[in-house]
Amino acid sequence: MVKITDVARHAGVSASTVSYALSGKRPISEETRRRIEASIRELGYRPHAGARALASSRSNVLALVIPLRTGIHVPVVMQFAVSVVTSARQHDHDVLLLTQEEGDDGLRRVADSALVDALIVMDVQLHDPRLPLLRTLDRPSVLIGFPAEPAGLTCIDLDFEAAGRACVEHLALLGHRCVGLVGSPPEVYARETGFAQRVVRGFTATADRHGLASSFHPCEATPAAARRVAEQLLREQPALTGVVVHNEPVVEPLIEAFEQLGLRVPRDLSITAICPDELAEQFRIPVTSIAIPSAEVGSRAVELLMKKLDRVPVPEATLLAPRLTARASSAPRPAH
Amino acid sequence: MVKITDVARHAGVSASTVSYALSGKRPISEETRRRIEASIRELGYRPHAGARALASSRSNVLALVIPLRTGIHVPVVMQFAVSVVTSARQHDHDVLLLTQEEGDDGLRRVADSALVDALIVMDVQLHDPRLPLLRTLDRPSVLIGFPAEPAGLTCIDLDFEAAGRACVEHLALLGHRCVGLVGSPPEVYARETGFAQRVVRGFTATADRHGLASSFHPCEATPAAARRVAEQLLREQPALTGVVVHNEPVVEPLIEAFEQLGLRVPRDLSITAICPDELAEQFRIPVTSIAIPSAEVGSRAVELLMKKLDRVPVPEATLLAPRLTARASSAPRPAH
DNA sequence: TTCCCCCATCGAAGCGCTTCGACGGTGATC
DNA sequence: GATCACCGTCGAAGCGCTTCGATGGGGGAA
Known part of the structure; x- marks a missing residue:
């Protein structure tokens, strides 16, 4: 495995410089950056996710809790999941898939172990038993769907x-x-x-x-x-x-x-x-x-989450306006 | 955040003892183990996933690559994904969801960064462009479906x-x-x-x-x-x-x-x-x-992967025998 | 010319855990 | 009663990265 010190040595800089070049958290001269980038490519370096998570207390992983309930339309759920993954990647995050099997424990586990930075919860019920947990968890979350009492939570859905x-x-x-x-x-x-x-x-x-x-x-x-x-x-x-x-x-x-x-x-x-x-x-x-609009809900949910991770305030409720497309199945009332 | 040293102090032992009690990799006396478990519960301790991954070089996460292609039946894919997650949890692993969007890069990224320990790849094509990559990757993988040339890979599917x-x-x-x-x-x-x-x-x-x-x-x-x-x-x-x-x-x-x-x-x-x-x-x-049998394919795939992670040899090909259930739609040929 | 400041970079500490070697104590063996 | 082995536990090192404070050198202002 090639590590950051290998890159540093190869580029003739210190490890911290490589780190800063990668994160952009401190200015690095154009020339040094280029040398570092070349070394990274040449050596095929990838930062070790665990080490990074440990040092930065950010795993860059989101949890996505998908429903298994009957009566929901599966392709919509899937579209939504795909959109979440795609948007998450655009923000340099990955997505961990969680089912309800473990119940609250699953959420608590991935949150408390710092496996994930934040959570997206689908198929929220009016009196969802997970709400108290989500409120107390120290990680941000976004709900797809609105519970009866959404105060203190971030929710998004089609209106x-x-x-x-x-x-x-x-x-x-x-x-x-x-x-x-x-x-x-x-x-x-x-x-x-x-x-x-x-x-x-x-x-x-x-x-x-x-x-x-x-x-x-x-x-x-x-x-x-x-x-x-x-x-x-x-x-x-x-x-x-x-x-x-x-x-x-x-x-x-x-x-x-x-x-x-x-x-x-x-x-x-x-x-x-x-x-x-x-x-x-x-x-x-x-x-x-x-x-x-599953795709839009998914990407908006991810964006909300990213803002929350950056401590940017977000609205508690986001309702997407419906868009009606007229097609062949509707027509004026027949003159009886 | 409560860490292993907190547990150790609370239980009156050293951190390494707590670690061994948790992993079972060395014998711990019944009484000590009980004290440690009590402390863990009382303090609400969860091992930090990143730290664990860094120290043990095992993330306990599997990658699941799902297809986005048209023409496939989505509910089957979903059933399968759910089964993978469930089985993975039974083996103390989580599941990272990957789409094809990133192509090979996505696979390489999660594998090389040690984000995941192993990969499950769905919807394999006869001449799948990902095969060379999977062969060279230093992480085990299991394919759902059979390519034309499956040598050197582990594949499973309904026959x-x-x-x-x-x-x-x-x-x-x-x-x-x-x-x-x-x-x-x-x-x-x-x-x-x-x-x-x-x-x-x-x-x-x-x-x-x-x-x-x-x-x-x-x-x-x-x-x-x-x-x-x-x-x-x-x-x-x-x-x-x-x-x-x-x-x-x-x-x-x-x-x-x-x-x-x-x-x-x-x-x-x-x-x-x-x-x-x-x-x-x-x-x-x-x-x-x-x-x-999506559920069975999913759980078998996970089991194969676990064996590979434990360096237990597994068969390259697993074909599940079909099971026909006769229902009302078939009957003897009409006497013309 | 001198002083100051800032930019780019370095070194060291530390994130929380696992694992290796070491060690004391107990019980079995002769 | 001395020896040995082994069981249960400890301490320290180290996993690979980020981040903080420090530092040197160059440029601008006086």
């Missing part, structure tokens, strides 16, 4: 309430008067996952405000469940002409089901989804949707 | 060739004489991903051996593509009664398409898939399938 609102407003603008929301699987609401409930709130409040008839149905992530919900919706609201879907795997089956029940999309029925853009585009009928 | 074989044999046993393979998206074959090609080989060879008429069609992961392939299959092979699908998102649309073309599953047409069990079970018609 799901605004997303629910935007869907309804889109439909209202098209003249629809009777709308339904097909939601995530029941267990997602049962465990009080903030984002799912916020969509419901935004949806319902906005429908009320516009004087629309509305209803809400959780839905398992299977085609069979989609069919059942479709039938139920039409039974309960025969005048239904607009549907909002917040459940990725169910969008296509739902459209199928409605068409088999004799409704054409978008002629008789308009569909709006909250789902990743790539997905919305590749359905048989491209679906009007609010994107889930 | 996809046997999986293709097993599907055909299942259909042959049921009396089918004309079978088709609906494969992964074309780009997967274009980049010479080993596992996809192996399925084709197993499928084709076995069909030939049994004297079955057979054909193979790559297929994009969209319902529309599924429909096109279904029509094409029936056009080319009007006598078709058995289909093998190696493309998760397309299974359900394909069944829909066949039924719309007037074929009932399994009465007129038997379907066999290579996909995760949970998926196979939740289709409208539960599908006979060969499971993708």
Whole structure:
């Protein structure tokens, strides 16, 4: 293994000079820097991560806690993770993957052992049991999603309430008067996952405000469940002409089901989804949707964390504004 | 921060004794060990990861390189990652997440900086550009998937060739004489991903051996593509009664398409898939399938790596035998 | 010319842990 | 009763890096 003293000797300087050249924490003359850089390249030097962490009390590693819960859409989680890794690398950090298996202990372990400098926690619940721990931990953290009581924490997410609102407003603008929301699987609401409930709130409040008839149905992530919900919706609201879907795997089956029940999309029925853009585009009928900006959430989360590590104050709440893209699945209300 | 000397003082022993009590590398009397453990708990001591890595030249971190390629089924990758993390924790290791963005440099960086002790590389291609690097790296690695030339590397995967074989044999046993393979998206074959090609080989060879008429069609992961392939299959092979699908998102649309073309599953047409069990079970018609044992591949990969770290010799190739579960989608060939 | 200051660099200390060799005490062996 | 071996513990060195204070030399101001 080639170490910093080897580089120093090769470049004819002291080890500390090499260190300063690398970190930029003290000025180094142009010429010396160039010599050092040449030596580093020539010898293939890489600073020893452990030694560096020990001496600087910075590991340059972030923890990413990913959810294993059922009912969440895995590709979105993955996109998000990838975006975190990419952004972290741009800030010269690596990412340690943590699952919930260990529970609080896992977080405490990596934080207390100085394995990581900071944490990103995904899939936060309204009354998340990890919150007290995160508040007391001496390492900064950023939550993806909002708990019921976010004070003292840094949170970021798509503004799901605004997303629910935007869907309804889109439909209202098209003249629809009777709308339904097909939601995530029941267990997602049962465990009080903030984002799912916020969509419901935004949806319902906005429908009320516009004087629309509305209803809400959780839905398992299977085609069979989609069919059942479709039938139920039409039974309960025969005048239904607009549907909002917040459940990725169910969008296509739902459209199928409605068409088999004799409704054409978008002629008789308009569909709006909250789902990743790539997905919305590749359905048989491209679906009007609010994107889930996983990549942006990921990189923003990392940036927040970097600021916190630099002791730069950051806002406690960051809500990303929803962006609705109109596609083929929504149209003006049919003149009955 | 509480350090090992604090624990030592509190327990009335020397720091090295605490270290040995923790690592078990030298015998410590029962009573001393108990006192030390009590002190550790009382003080809330956690060894500093960096210091430990520096002194022991072991970071207890594994790198997991995940693919970002298109056409792969994300939930499988995720399951696999989770299984790696879980198994790694059972061996007292953590997992660092790496994407391909950095290419070889990323691997070299984490290996040379001693950030990780070993690497797990997913989604290996037949002529993977990373292979030379992995061979020269002084850290052990395990590949998920087999390159064309696996000598000198440790590889593990489901035996996809046997999986293709097993599907055909299942259909042959049921009396089918004309079978088709609906494969992964074309780009997967274009980049010479080993596992996809192996399925084709197993499928084709076995069909030939049994004297079955057979054909193979790559297929994009969209319902529309599924429909096109279904029509094409029936056009080319009007006598078709058995289909093998190696493309998760397309299974359900394909069944829909066949039924719309007037074929009932399994009465007129038997379907066999290579996909995760949970998926196979939740289709409208539960599908006979060969499971993708992501969890087992993950934990076995970690175990191989641990052995290599302990300098225990391991086999170069580990092929997991396929396990076929018969479900409602396959039945004896209809008496025409 | 003299003094001062600042820039670039050096040397040493120390980060918290592991590990090696050493050592005292106990029990078994003759 | 002396010897030996071994068990349990200690002290010190060292892992590779960062960082702090110190230092020398060059340039500008007076």
